[in-house]
Amino acid sequence: MEPGGQRQQQQRRLRGPRQEAAEYYRGHRVPERMEEALNALFPQRPADLYGELANYFSKFSKASVICKLIGRKVLDGVGQPTLEVEIYCTVKNCEKRICSTVMSSHSQILENASPETTEADEKERNDSVNIAVEWVNESLNRMLRDLKPTDQCTVDKMLGEYFTKKVKENKEIQKQEEEEEAAILALTSCTPSATVLPGKKKAAKPGKKVAVAERTIPPAEPVESVLCGSLAIGGTSLAIAKAGATISRIPLYLHIALLKRDQDSPKEITLPLPMVTLLNCEKISPAKLKLVKEVMLIPPVQLSLKQGIERVLDIQKEMRRLLEPPGKAPSPQLADSKKGRAHNTGKKALPRALKRISHLGCLITGCDNLEQPLLLMQTACNNIGLELGTDMYLAINCAAHELMDYVKGKYEILTGTFKSPDEMVDMYVELINKFPSIIALIDPLRKEDRQQWNNICCALGSKCYLIAEDAATYISKLKIDQNINIPTCSGVVLKYINQTKVSDLIEVTGLLDGQRHITILGSPDGESSDDSLADLAVGLGARFVKLGGLSRGERVTKYNRLLAIEEELAKNRTLREANLEFTAFTEESLPEKQLSDVLPPPKQDLLPPQCSQPALQVHSLPAQLPEHSTLT
Known part of the structure; x- marks a missing residue:
């Protein structure tokens, strides 16, 4: 061969x-x-x-695990520092960047704040972000390594234990500092004059006017302190949820829905109705209105989200035309009312807009009385052929907790105009009767005025949502403290900030659903460009979503995400139409029920067995099945 x-x-x-x-x-x-x-x-x-x-042999590869966390300081939508968390996973033996999330700033933007207050807030925020970055890059990075990103419960449990440990360490440090200060004070207070001064201050306190007011109204609850670095907990939990959805190759909203339903895939999903802020009526001069913080539009349920947003944009365009300086816009003429709408008396001209956009993504304007912004909305709708109460609804964020004068013990709704809590209830009843297109009032009273919350729910609950936002700022406190002071209300606004974890949101919304409260997912003042809030609202089944106005990128990106989700659900034929259903409260209060009377027995590690009260009591719901009025 x-x-x-x-x-x-x-x-x-x-x-x-x-x-x-x-x-x-x-x-x-x-x-x-x-x-x-x-x-x-x-x-x-x-x-x-x-x-x-590749798909066949990938079944035999190891499951993806977390290999690295990276935290860094970035800027939010108002230029303030906040936290970004990046997740890296080992996928088929290769390190791969999976996703990142940017947290929203927890601090509120105060109107007319003093330079000293602003400087202190900025320093506190900066320190908190720096500590959060350190937590993510060091402790959390080591602690979560080699865990599966799809195991949200295990990750959140470890995050919760780490945060509890940090809180305990912080309390010990504070206690030690207080003891050192007390020791130094004891050494320096050797002369009689030095010992008399503290006594004089204590004796002078009962004589102050504030003490007189505290005997007539419930005092404000102390503001819960925010532990520096807590952003790391919420940011990491949300980043893990996004990574789990990416690894599972499903959208984040579906991943959240599966977590809430214990991996039971929902056959249909309802989009939350948007509360779109059109006007921010902040205090701009001593003679301007304080009561209305936001005026919002809610599209009717028969419209798609896309159609509702387009209708809101039409109203916004007409409203801008009406707010032009005098001489450029014609005097609006209000049509006669068909359903009890108010008539323009001609006593007050429409407010003039400022040439700037609020951090909420809407136009800032001043108002001289409560009816002025409502008449403006009514006029704008009439001019383009829409009817408030049918083609569009209104919601008002009153933020009443910002108006209390503790010296007089009354709400200052206008400079020099004061109303007691009972008078506030009467004012709201008169307002809703005059403007029935208002279907939601957010924070109409302080959370401490529990009796007045009962009264306003009995008077208006069958035709208007009475929402608590200030009372539900700290989700972790709602979950842990079963006797939390939440007033009788239709629902609460939840915000994903600080040490809030995805598991906390799932648990609290489950409690709210079981007690017939509605859930509204809201964005804070210092919002970021991350659009995860839209997926959270859809996956958790929130009734409304409160994102601000249709301006500013950090606001609009979430509306765009909702539109994309709507399109995807419609394509998959899993989109279910929303509904608006009001609960009729009665004056006869229910006896206090155990949580087991409302919900199935909870897991022992979620709700402490010694707690006998549910997190959110509905004291005024009737004993029988409540009457409902449906709005379509």
Whole structure:
């Protein structure tokens, strides 16, 4: 045999299945044994065999695990520092960046704040973000390594234990500092004059006017302190949820829905109705209105989200025209009312807008009385052929907790105009009767005025949502403290800030659903450009979402995400139409029920067994099935 023939024969003997498969991919004929193997694995072999082979063998690869967390300081929508968390996972033995999330700033933007207050807030925020970055890059990075990003419960439990440990350490440090200060004070207070001064201050306190007011109205609850670095807990939990959705190759809203329903896939999903802020009536001069912080529009449920946003934009365009300086816009004429709408008395001109946009993403304007912004909305709708109460609804964020004068013990709704809590209830009843298109009042009273909350719910609960926002700022406190001072209300606004974890949101919304409260997911003042809030609202089944106005990128990006989700659900035929249903409260209060009377027995590690009160009591719901009025 020739040397060349011997070499070819030897190469054929050494040729293995791998080379035979390569010949197949290059278009050569496959030997019979290779063809049989491929037919056994893939009876109906597709054209893209590469992809099918990869999918087949990926089943035998190790599950993806967290390999690295990176925290960094970034800026939020108002230029303040906040936290970004990046998640890296080991996927098929390779390190890969999966996702990142940017937290919203927890601090409120105060109107007309003093320079000293602003400087102190900025320093506190900066310190908190720096500590949060340190937590993520060091402790949390080591603690969560090699965990599965799909195991949200385990991750959140570890995050909660870490935060509890930090809180305990912080209390010990504070206690030690207080003891040192007390020791120094004891050494320095040697003279009689030094010891008399503290006594004089204590004796002077009962004589102050504030003490007189505290005997007539419930005092404000102390503001819960925020532990520096707490952003790391919420940011990491949300980043893990996004990573879990990415690894599972499903949208974040579906991942959240599966977590809430214990992996039971929902057949239909309802989009939350948007509360779109059109006017921010902040205090701009001593003679301007204080009571109305936001005026919002709510599209009717029969419209799609896309149609509702388009209608809101039409109203906003007309409203801007009406707010032009005098001489440029015609005097609006209000049409006669069909459903009890107010008439323009002509006593007050429409307010003039300022040439700037609020951090809420809407136009800032001043108002001289409560009816002025409502008449403006009514006029704008009439001019484009829409009717308030049918084609569009109103909601008002009153933020009444910001108006209390503790010296007089009354709310200062206008400079020099004061009303007691009972008078506030009467004012709201008169307002809703005059403007029935208002279907939601947010924070109409302080959370401490519990009796007045009962009264306003009995008077207006069957035709208007009475929402608590200030009372529900700290989700973790709602979950842990079963006797939390939440007034009787229709629902609460939840915000994803600080040490809030995804598991906390799931648990609290489950409690709210079981007690017939509605859930509103809201965005804080210092909002970021991360659009995860839209997915959270959809996955948790929130009734409303409060995102601000249709300006500023950090606001609009969430509306755009909701529109994309709506399109996806409609394409998959899993979109269910929303509904508006009011609960009729009665004056006869229910006896205090155990949580087990409202919900199935909770897990022992979620609700402490010694707590006998549910997190949110509905004291004024009737004992029988409540009457409902449906708004379509």
